[in-house]
Amino acid sequence: AAGVxxxxxxxxxxxxxxxxxxxxxxxxxxxxxxxxQGPGQDPQFLISFYEKMQSDKGSIPDRFSAQQFSDYHxxxxxxxxxxxxxxxxxxxxxxxxxxxxAFFGQxxxxxxx
Amino acid sequence: DAKTTQPTSMDCAxxxxxxxxxxxxxxxxxxxxxxxxxxxxxxxxxxxHGLKNNETNEMASLIITEDRKSxxxxxxxxxxxxxxxxxxxxxxxxxxxxxxxxKGTRLHILP
Numbered sequence: 001a002a003g004v005x006x007x008x009x010x011x012x013x014x015x016x017x018x019x020x021x022x023x024x025x026x027x028x029x030x031x032x033x034x035x036x037q038g039p040g041q042d043p044q045f046l047i048s049f050y051e052k053m054q055s056d057k058g059s060i061p062d063r064f065s066a067q068q069f070s071d072y073h074x075x076x077x078x079x080x081x082x083x084x085x086x087x088x089x090x091x092x093x094x095x096x097x098x099x100x101x102a103f104f105g106q107x108x109x110x111x112x113x
Numbered sequence: 114d115a116k117t118t119q120p121t122s123m124d125c126a127x128x129x130x131x132x133x134x135x136x137x138x139x140x141x142x143x144x145x146x147x148x149x150x151x152x153x154x155x156x157x158x159x160x161x162h163g164l165k166n167n168e169t170n171e172m173a174s175l176i177i178t179e180d181r182k183s184x185x186x187x188x189x190x191x192x193x194x195x196x197x198x199x200x201x202x203x204x205x206x207x208x209x210x211x212x213x214x215x216k217g218t219r220l221h222i223l224p
Binding site: 102 | 155156158
C-alpha cells in the first residue's frame with residue numbers, strides 16, 4: 001500500500017540558508033500535518049492543512065512557512081536556518097471523514113552546520 | 114499540552130504480553146484514545162484507537178476502562194522488534210485534528 005512520501009530523506013544546509021521539505025500524502029488523504037523532532041525529544045506539532053487551507057498551527061517559527069497544493073502535496077519552507085533547526089521533520093496525512101487515523105512518513109533529517 | 118500520563122519506561126520479556134498503561138483522566142466525551150509507536154528515529158506508526166469499547170487488531174489490543182479515564186495497550190506476544198517509544202494520545206477523531214505527542218513509554222523487550 002502507498003505510504004506518505006517525504007523528500008529528501010536527508011538534507012544538510014548551512015546557517016542562514018533556506019530549505020524546502022516536501023510531503024506527498026497517501027492518495028485520497030486531504031489532511032497533512034508537519035512535525036519537528038529534535039534530538040532526544042518527542043515530535044512537536046508545527047502546522048496542518050485540510051483541503052489546501054491551513055487548519056491548525058503549533059509552535060512553528062515565523063521563519064518557517066508551509067502550504068498544501070492542489071494535488072494535496074505539501075511543502076515546508078524554512079528560511080534563515082539556525083543550528084537549532086537540526087531535527088527530524090515528519091509529515092503525516094489522514095483521510096476524509098470521522099474516526100480516522102493519521103499515517104506518518106519516514107521523515108527528513110535536516111542538519112544545519 | 115498532552116492530556117495523558119504514561120510510565121517513562123518499561124521492560125518486558127520476549128514472548129510475553131506487554132501491557133502499557135495510560136492515564137487520561139480529563140478525556141472528553143468526543144475524544145478517542147490513540148496509540149502510536151516510534152521505533153528509533155522512524156516515523157511514528159499507528160497502532161490502534163478506540164472510543165469506549167475494547168478494540169483489537171493484528172498488532173495489539175486496547176482496553177479502555179468503563180469511566181474512560183485510563184487504558185491499557187496490550188502487545189500479546191512481544192518481540193525484539195517491538196522495542197520502541199509508545200505514545201498514548203487523546204484526540205477528537207475529526208479528519209484535521211492534530212496529534213499531540215506526550216512523553217511516551219520507552220518499552221524495552223528483553224531477549
